[in-house]
Amino acid sequence: MVSADMSAPDARALRLARQRRRSLNTILVDRLFMVAVYLLLITLLLIVVLPMIYIVASSLSSPSAVSAGRVSLWPVDFSLRGYEVALRDPKIVSGFLNSIFYTVSGTLLSVALTIAIAFPLSRADFFGGSLITKLIVFTMLFSGGLIPTYMVVRALGMIDTPWALIVPNAVGVWQVILATAYFRDAIPKELYEASRVDGAGDLRFLWLVAIPLAKPMIAVIALMYAIVQWNSYFDALIYLRNDALYPLQLVLRNILILNTQSNLTDVAKALERQQLADLLKYSLIVISTVPVLLIYPFVARHFAKGIMLGSVKG
Amino acid sequence: MSKPVKSHRQSLAYAARRSWERHWTLYLLAVPPLLYFIVFKYVPMINAVIAFKNFNVVAGVWGSDWVGLKHFQAFFNNPVSRQLIGNTFYLSLYYLLASFPIPIILALALNEVRLRFFKQTVQIVTYAPYFISTVVVVSMTILILSPRVGLVGDVFGLFGVPAVDLLARADYFRHVYVWSDVWQTTGYSAVIYLAALSSIDPSLYEAAKVDGASRIQKILNVDLPGIMPTAIVILILGVGNIMQVGFEKAFLLQNPLNLAQSEIISTYVYKTGLLNANFSSATAINLFNAAVNLVLLLVVNALAKRVAGRGLW
Incomplete structure (x- = not known):
């Protein structure tokens, strides 16, 4: 019983004791909760990783094992046949080379155009900047659509040329927002004042000061553009007829999803051809994804920063 | 007498001229990207007027005959339209319901983990599928x-049930579409929430500790309110894009057997417009879709502003 005549130290001791008991309880609940958290995360990890392991394991197995569905998470009858066939297929090789070309040239163009609009937009003395920003952002909310865009590309004579894959989607609104914010916030105004005192114009300032200082941001948007370009197939699907120009993803789509048999005519027996066609799919997935996943760990951190910057400003 | 007061317009013109004189190189620099936006974004918006015309190549956009709402009426009178709109809407809604909470759960769980190595491993692995192309994910x-040949056969085998080809059944199309997408994007989406979590004021956590809060209480009372603004923005974007399901993946997952549920507006537009060369009606369908979408986005944004005090702009 808590009485009024209880001395102050006693009351405090009682309160502390109660708190300690409650926190013992809390600790137990917290422990259990953490076990649940770790179990959940390990489950999610497995869900993400197992399909990838399955694909890699299959790609390293023998054609007959893959075709019979005998592979699950470890290679069966280890063989590199799938990679051998893939790398000897002229369509796949040309797709790979085309994709490298589109990715490099497209990224260069995209980065150049993005900087060319983002730098002026980042400047308070660029008249009409806020209107232009609004007009650019509006293109994210509303678009003319597939056919009206196709008509423009056709009118420009880009159908069935590499231009169709590089130019019509060259600039991303998100990247413009990101670059503008970076130029505005990360480059000290004093540097601009100083360079103006030294008689440097806007372009010299951009080239000699702003771009070197913005290298981390430029690296991020370049990688964003590069990965989008490497992974896209839609523009090639609608704008290209000539299969010598196909990027890797479209070649993949034809082989992997439409089941177009690639160049396996040198293999005599139908059964073996079917088995190789099955195996080829797995090795193709690995071949086309490895370049992206190789650079991924290096860029993951920067991507996270990029998203953050965008989410703060957006 | 006193000097005449410059009107607003005059002072604007003056500011523009001064800016041009001092910074004309900036304007030259901006010309190519602006041309890009005009040619590839705004000209198509104008071209979309063919939705109200009978477009023919010889006459061009302006020479073609005006037919008003004919193509829209034809689309809505076609029984296919209801199915397309339904397929698009349900696919999107299902996707939104599945893909909204899971990244939040992942981020909250990761935020509790103190083992740096484990935390980073989970993060980097779950993030990786985002970089895989649509073609590869679908494959x-x-x-x-x-x-x-697949793993699913093994799983069915465990239960002694003959394997079902999930892709050959229209009923399963949405599950396959949505869950493969969740597989691909959860790690990426969680990064945004992790960033929001890391910017929560540390004094709130200390206060929670002093009050003897358990981890669950801390999550409910500190973490969740802290990421609420971010979550609202993501939800607005999701609802605003509800009729905008991507073409790329649905098209790749389509086969004649699952078309009853996998044919959505964007794939139908592609087939009508480019495969059947019906430019005007494809544009009309697309325009209807884009307009619905824009209105949705504006409405949801206004609602969010009123209810949560925060919108996209």
Whole structure:
């Protein structure tokens, strides 16, 4: 019983004791909760990783094992046949080379155009900047659509040329927002004042000061553009007829999803051809994804920063 | 007498001229990207006027005959339209309901983990699928779900049930589409929430500790309110894009057997417009879709502003 005549130290001791008991309880609940958290995360990890392991394991197995569905998470009858066939297929090789070309040239163009609009937009003395920003952002909310865009590309004579894959989607609104914010916030105004005192114009300032200082941001948007370009197939699907120009993803789509048999005519027996066609799919997935996943760990951190910057400003 | 007061317009013109004189190189620099936006974004918006015309190549956009709402009426009178709108809407809604909470759960769980190595491993692994192309993800899905060679055959085998080809059944299309997408994007989406979590004021956590809060209480009372603004923005974007399901993946997952549910507005537009060369009606369908979408986005944004005090702009 808590009485009024209880001395102050006693009351405090009682309160502390109660708190300690409650926190013992809390600790137990917290422990259990953490076990649940770790179990959940390990489950999610497995869900993400197992399909990838399955694909890699299959790609390293023998054609007959893959075709019979005998592979699950470890290679069966280890063989590199799938990679051998893939790398000897002229369509796949040309797709790979085309994709490298589109990715490099497209990224260069995209980065150049993005900087060319983002730098002026980042400047308070660029008249009409806020209107232009609004007009650019509006293109994210509303678009003319597939056919009206196709008509423009056709009118420009880009159908069935590499231009169709590089130019019509060259600039991303998100990247413009990101670059503008970076130029505005990360480059000290004093540097601009100083360079103006030294008689440097806007372009010299951009080239000699702003771009070197913005290298981390430029690296991020370049990688964003590069990965989008490497992974896209839609523009090639609608704008290209000539299969010598196909990027890797479209070649993949034809082989992997439409089941177009690639160049396996040198293999005599139908059964073996079917088995190789099955195996080829797995090795193709690995071949086309490895370049992206190789650079991924290096860029993951920067991507996270990029998203953050965008989410703060957006 | 006193000097005449410059009107607003005059002072604007003055500011513009001064800016041009001092910074004309900036304007030259901006010309190519602006041309890009005009040619590839705004000219198509103007071209979309062919939705109200009978477009023919010889006459061009302006020479073609005006037919008003004919193409819209034809679309709505076609029984296919209801199915398309339904397929698009349900696919999107299902996707939104599945893909909204899971990244939040992942981020909250990761935020509790103190083992740096484990935390980073989970993060980097779950983030990785985001970088895989749509073609490859769809191919992986098809291979894994293939009853003959895939992993799913093994799983069915465990239960002694003959494997079902999930892709050959229209009823399963939405599940396959949504969950393969969740597989691909959860790690990426969680990064945004992790960033929001890391910017929560540390004094709130200390206060929670002093009050003897358990981890669950801390999550409910500190973490969740802290990421609420971010979550609202993501939800607005999701609802605003509800009729905008991407063409790329649905098209790749389509096959004649699942078309009853996998044909959505964007794939139908592609087939009508480019495969059947029906430019005007394809544009009309697309325009209807884009307009619905824009209105949705504006409405949801206004609602969010009123209810949560925060919108996209």
